[in-house]
Every structure is written in structure tokens, then in C-alpha cells.
Amino acid sequence: MYRKAFIDLYLKDGFIFEDAKNEIDFVLETLFNYTYKDFLLGKTLSQNQIAKTEKIIKERIKTRRPIQQITGQAFFYNRRFLVNESTLIPRPETELLVSEVLKLSQNIENPKILDIGTGSGCIPITLCLENSKITAHSVDILSSAIETAKKNALLHNVYEKIRFFKSDLFENIEEKYDIIVSNPPYIPLKEKENLQVEVKDFDPPEALFTNDEYGIEYYEKIITESHDYLSDNGYLAFELGVNQCKLVEKILKANKYRNINIIKDFNNINRVIISRK
Template sequence: MILKEFRNYFSEALSEIYPKTEIDTFFFLLIEEKLHLQRIDTVLKPDFLIDDDMLLRLKNITKRLQKEEPIQYILGKTEFYGLPFIVNENTLIPRPETEELVEWIIKEIQEKRIKSKDVISNINEKSLSILDIGTGTGCIPISLANNLKCVKISAIDVSKKALQIARKNANLNNAEVDFIEMDILNTNKLNQQYDIIISNPPYVRELEKVEINNNVLENEPHLALFVTDENPLIFYKKITDLAKQHLTKNGVLFFEINQYLGKETVEMLAEKDFKNIILKKDLFGNNRMLKASFI
């Protein structure tokens, strides 16, 4: 089969499941990874011949996509903040919203360093100590390590299998991160004091499952996604309590949050004596990120 014919086959097979723009994205990712072709080659090389062995593999991938398996799991990798990351069924697939959180943190640190003053004490005189709680693929700490100088970064996750992937990703991106296996809900003390604590914990309520696409619901780890309807802020409350004990003077807490619980999360932080609380929207206009300081 030639490339032009395969594209027609691929588009037709997925047309009732995905929008055209998403099918095109899948197609270009697939030909780049498996055929080492670029988008422009669909125009320049429409008669590129796909041998029978490769065609069989591509058709098998098409069947997996028909079952709504994420393309990132099929390929075993994705990109986050311009860096490559290994992913599998033990890790959440990093989201664009989390890239926005990383961008916010990097800009905050860089701008404060330029101004030589910050709520974080002595920022120009020492390495910042940063902790990421619920790290998954390690996308947050690894991206920070690759974009910031003078930082010492640690990351926690409850899942041993997720941490195995995170360590591989750190090696892949030449990032120095100390990964720690820890169940944060059953932890009363962290290993040290930190200037910045970050977390993108599970925050999707059970009642919101109806809004979740099948490719997420049927494939990504529920341990990293869902909380009960009765106590949706369970991770935020616990992490905030730990942050009160383990943030340095004027230390900063960053959260990615449930878009529907922005007000409740702000109120919880205020009740626990955090100040300078900033609620930030993502590119889609949803309340998605929080920053707060503990003085």
C-alpha cells in the first residue's frame, strides 16, 4: 500500500470516533515515528511504498486507536514542555495545562531573581529547594531542572511503577531529580524544608466521570485521577498541612486544581493561614492553578 492509500484507510477507519483534526494529528505522529516521514512528505511522497510487514503494524495500531487507546501509550512516549517523556499505563499522560503551571513557576523564579527580591528569602544566594508531590512521569520536576539553574529538586509518588518511569525520564533528559516513594496521605513529615512545594494531585470527582473521554477513563491510572465526591480536596488539605511544616520562611506553594473547585481550594488555603493567594486561569479560561505563600 502506498502512503496516500494508507492515509485514506486510516482516516476512514477512525472517522466515526475522532474529529478530523485529531485523526490528522495521529496520522502525522504515526508516520514520523514508524516511517520516519514528515508532514510535508504526504505531499512530496504520496506514492511512498509501505511494505507488508510495516503495513500490518500500522493497521494493528489503527485497531488500537479504534478502541480509543491513547496514541501516547501506543507509541510509548509524548512531549512535554519541549522535552521527550516515556509514558505507559502506570502514568498519566502529561497535559498542556500542566505545561502552563511549569511555565508560571519558571517565570516566577526567573523574574524574581532578576529583580533581586522575592517572597522566597535569599533567592540569589542559594540553590532553591523544590519538591513535587505526585510526580507521575516526572514531567514537572524534570522540566524545571532543565530550565532553571541553582535548583535542587525532589519528587514524590506513591506508585513504584510510576517512579520507575520517572527515573527513566530523568535519565533521558539528563535531569538531576531525587525521586522518593511515599504515600503522601499517610505521611506526617517530609524529609526536609523546601522553598517551593508543587503538586498536581488527583482531583477529578467521581461525579465528573461522565465528562471524561473513554480514552482517558479506560486507560489512564485511576489512582492518579480520581477522588471521592465527599472529600474532593483530600490531597490539597494534606499537602497544605505538610507545607505549613516544611516550607521555608516565605516559601511558596503551587497547585494545579480542579477547575470547578477554585473557590473552595482558595478558601481552604486561607483557613490554613496561607497568604498572597493567586488563582490563575489556563488557556481555556478555566481556573486551573494556584499560588500561595506561607509567612
């Protein structure tokens, strides 16, 4: 009943039905642990809960701030992560990167992983939860993101397995790793105006933009420096933006990386690239 009233609030402001429905289900689950099925089975909301939900929806519609930032939570790999204006909201595409890194980790005895640009910490935390043998180091240029990632590690009981610290790419890295993983910024700044308001005005700019023409400057920097930080036969695993696969593949080959493997996402886009030292 109130679900329909909430959906109407969104529709009045030009949102499409599917998005409205998904966001409302997200809010009700995040705030009250209610799923759509609970409502079908007759669960109801109190006046307080209705007022709280309405307030959130109204803020969302008025400001266009992403619903995950308003509620302070996002789902990744079916788990909750704290997010805020310092952390990218984890994207479903990144789950593919994680599942591919997990496959690589199966063949390594005690995998030691470096995550560059950790944001909310969703990548190393999920890796540690899915494979108990993994330990990780995780860096970001933003201290505020690192603080959030640490909280997420505590929340998921893997704080002892991951060391989070500030580093501009490899600047403060002194060890070698079996796998280096990164979902780096990959949107050329000149494309900013084509992005949705939710992304361009609310995701942290440090998480999104590059200053070069094709959005590959971080891949280039990481690839050219990575040899010194990878163990023999170590892996490098990246998430890719649209149309970047060929360019990144070329840089990998020029830097003597081998066994290059490209994995497509659910939209048939080349989304993950893995290679070996």
C-alpha cells in the same frame, strides 16, 4: 496518500477529522520522526512502516486505549516522555503550571523543589531542563510511576538533579523546599462515568480520583501539612480542576497563605493557583 487512508480508518469508526489528523501526525512523528511537512516535501513510508502504523491505529480504534499508551510516548513542553498504564499522560494544562513555577524559580538562588504526585516525572524534569539551577525531590504513591519517572530523567540527562522516591504525600519527606508543586488527583469518584473511555478506563485511577464531593481532598491534605516542608517565604503551586479555585483559595487563606495568584488556561479556566508561606 497513506495519510488519507489512515484518516479514513479513524473516520469510519466515528472519530472526528481533527482528532484523527492529530493522532496520525503524532504516531508518524513518534515512530518515525516524520512531520506532516516531510510528507508535503515528498517523503514516503515503507511497506513495513505502513503496516506498523496501521496496526497501531487499529488497536487504538478497537480498544480506545489512548494513542500515547499504545506508542508508549507523550509530548510535554515539546519533549518526549515515556508513559504507560502507571503514569498519567501529561496534559497541556500542566505546561502552564510548569511555566508559572519557572517564573517563581527565577528569583530564587538555587531553587529546591518538591513535586508531589510525579507520575511520568514531566514536571520536575522539565523544570530542571528549563532552569539549570533547579534541583528537585519527587514523590508518588505508585512505585511503578517512580520507575518510569526515573527512566524519563535518565533519558533527559537530569537524573543527577532529581531524587525520586515513594511517599504517601509528605509521609517520607524530611526536608524543606523553596517551592512545593503538585498536580494532584482532583476528580470526584462520582464523576467517573461522565469521563471519556480513554480517561476512565486507561489513566491510572490513583492519578485521577478523590473520594470527597468536590475533588479537593488532596489540596486540603497538602495545604494543611505543607508549612512544615516549606522554607520561609516558600511557594505552593497547584494545578486546579474546573470549579475548584474558590474552594482551594479558601483553604489556603484558612492556613495563612498569602499573595494568592490565580492563572487562567487557554480555555479561560482558573487552572493554576500559587501562594506564599
